[in-house]
Amino acid sequence: MRAPLIETRNATRIIAGDVPATLVADVDVSVSAGEFIAIIGPSGSGKSSLLYLLGLLDRPTSGEVYLEGVATSALDDDSRADMRLATLGFVFQFHFLLPEFSARENIILPMRALRRLSEKAQVARADMLLEQLGLKDHAHKRPDQMSGGQRQRVAIARALANDPKVVLADEPTGNLDTHSGERVLEILNDLVSSGQRAVVMVTHDLALAARADRQIRIVDGRIAI
Amino acid sequence: MSFVLDIALTHLRSRVRQTVVGVLGVATGVGFSIMMAALMEGSQADFIRQLVDSLPHISVTDETRNPPRQPAETRYDVVQIDGLRTPVVRPGIKNPMAIMASIESWVPGAIAPSVQAKAVIRYAGRDTATSFTGLDPKREQKVSKLATQMRQGSLDALYKATNALILGDGLAKKIGARVGNTVTIVSGAGRTLDCTIVGIAHTGVAQIDDVSSYGLIKTGQILASQIGLVNELRIRVADALQARTVATRIEAETGYKSVSWQEAHEDLLSAFEVRNIIMYTVVGAILLVASFGTFNIVSTITHEKARDIAIMKSLGFRAKSVRRIFVIEAAAIGLIGALIGWGLGYVLTRAMGSIEIKSPFMDSSTIPVLYSPLHYALATVVAVASSLFAGYFPARKAAAVEPVDIIRGAS
Known part of the structure; x- marks a missing residue:
């Protein structure tokens, strides 16, 4: 059995305040390569909060999040940023592309930050991803010159830029029409087909979740059996 | 990038x-x-x-920073001296030529002797105070830019007339005199001289041009009634910014008050x-x-x-x-x-x-x-x-x- 890429142990996230709010409580999750996991649950149940913990965007109040076996909650911000850059890819409900940059430039940006590839190789990889996602002719377009579906595919390409081991998607089809949503889902499915990568997708759409290998249902911040 | x-x-x-x-x-x-x-x-x-251009960089005068020590002060530990009066006539610099030769031996620049005298110019029935400088035109050209600051006449014209006089343009304007006019100078020592104006100078500094008059050293000595008097050595150093240092050394070596242009305009x-x-x-x-x-x-x-x-x-x-x-x-x-x-x-x-x-x-x-x-x-x-x-x-x-x-x- 392969070691999990991401694992949480009793991960709890509480927001302090006059009335403390528990976003995630005692969650144990394990994500392995080749898995396509859907996190489902009603609105406000803590799905996205769990995804943020898995993606090292947030720190657990108690418990631990392991990325490739490394305990991450005590790491400094820079180390966590480096792990995100090299190991994780994010796709959000909104594309969150940088508006002043073209599709290709947006995809290249994480590669430039990581500096693993030469400048020439970065451009080649960006073009390859654009081609794989059917956006070959849109390389020079800025986000405001593309449709919602195209933008979301560029966002996926950007998430894949550094060849991450885990892609974390938060309602990736939430703002798309059925056809575009279907296309995005196909792409996410393809990502795990090689068995090298895992995808964790948050959705409230049970039909979409049914396409995943495994579903984790969250209610009131806890995993519901 | x-x-x-x-x-x-x-x-x-x-x-x-x-x-x-x-x-x-x-x-x-x-x-x-x-x-x-x-x-x-x-x-x-x-x-x-x-x-800096209109004045010599260093002026060595026949004064001292501190009053000369009285014989009684040398004899007794504590002395009270009352009623001391400064001499009416300026003593002048002793052996000025020897001192000049000594300074010239180490100061990079030029040196010129002069006689300073306070006087009154009388012209057209008006008396106006002037600061008279008796100078050596040939040497003066090396220590100040007076020769190039002549508006009318020339510095050498001082040789061409008896008791020739150059006035600052402010002073000339004040008394209404022109080149060729004859004015009367009355010195503090009571000597009266009729002088011919042979030139008008303009240094550009109003406080100089409004009061200055220039003649030969001999004229100054006559006004001071002291033959052979030299009461100021005017020095121009190669580097104007070194004037203060050079002045300090000259003062230490000669004992005479030596004022650099920086000290003169400290305020x-x-x-x-x-x-x-x-x-x-x-x-x-x-x-x-x-x-x-x-x-x-x-x-x-x-x-x-x-x-x-x-x-x-x-x-x-x-x-x-x-x-x-x-x-x-x-x-x-x-x-x-x-x-x-x-x-x-x-x-x-x-x-x-x-x-x-x-x-x-x-x-x-x-x-x-x-x-x-x-x-x-x-x-x-x-x-x-x-x-x-x-x-x-x-x-x-x-x-x-x-x-x-x-x-x-x-x-």
Whole structure:
């Protein structure tokens, strides 16, 4: 059995305040390569909060999040940023592309930050991803010159830029029409087909979740059996 | 190009109007700072140059810093002396030629003897006080620029008439005398001489031109009723800035009071120092105000770009990379503003330097300005430093953004 890429142990996230709010409580999750996991649950149940913990965007109040076996909650911000850059890819409900940059430039940006590839190789990889996602002719377009579906595919390409081991998607089809949503889902499915990568997708759409290998249902911040 | 620099420049390019306003703010600050420094230092340099040109660099007189020691003071430990009177006649410098030869042996420059006397010029029924200098025209040409400052006649004309006299143009105007007129000089010793005006001099310093008159040493000796008198040695050193050091050594060697041009105008030079402090404070304030524009722009961009910052951090950008983006933006505004400010400052300085003026304190026909690379360098350093300072705080705030807070709010 392969070691999990991401694992949480009793991960709890509480927001302090006059009335403390528990976003995630005692969650144990394990994500392995080749898995396509859907996190489902009603609105406000803590799905996205769990995804943020898995993606090292947030720190657990108690418990631990392991990325490739490394305990991450005590790491400094820079180390966590480096792990995100090299190991994780994010796709959000909104594309969150940088508006002043073209599709290709947006995809290249994480590669430039990581500096693993030469400048020439970065451009080649960006073009390859654009081609794989059917956006070959849109390389020079800025986000405001593309449709919602195209933008979301560029966002996926950007998430894949550094060849991450885990892609974390938060309602990736939430703002798309059925056809575009279907296309995005196909792409996410393809990502795990090689068995090298895992995808964790948050959705409230049970039909979409049914396409995943495994579903984790969250209610009131806890995993519901 | 670094991706951080790329993002920073893209932000600035995409906000052309705001960027232009910020850059122009800095450029205006830098431009006016350069102009102001050029004007202030220009007028100062012009004034000092005229002072240095019109007077010898060092004046050795027949006085001493402290009164001569009385015999009783040497004999007894404690003495009270009352009723001492200074001699009516100036003693003059003893063995002036030997002292001159001694000074000439080590001072790089030139030396000339002179006789100073207070007198009154009588002309057309009016008496006007004058400061008479008896000089050696040939030597004088080497220690002062009097020969080149003649408006009418020449310094050598002093040889061409009996009791020839050159007047400062202010004095000539005051008494209404012209070249060729004969005036009467009455000395403090009571001697009266009829002198012929052979020239009019103009040093450019009103306080000199309004009271000075020049004749031969012999004329001065006659006015002082002391044959062979030399009561001042006038020295010009190769490097005017070394005058103070040279004067100190001469005084130590000869015992005679030796005053450099710096000491003679100590009050004026310290006034210039105060003026410079005020100037640089005002210049700094101008550039600091300009930096508020930079702060405003960078703050606006960080506010508008909060979502982009969050997404960059979620992708794995380090906080310092985000901070650097906005610090670079501030620096770019400061630097581009400073470069444009150079051009503006030069044009403003040229424009101010071409304005014609008539000042009783200066000889210039136009406002004197000083072009110095130091002004440009200082304005640039202050402008860029102010911009960096102004940009740092919003940049730090941007770097502290928690991506999850923004993403949660945007979703």
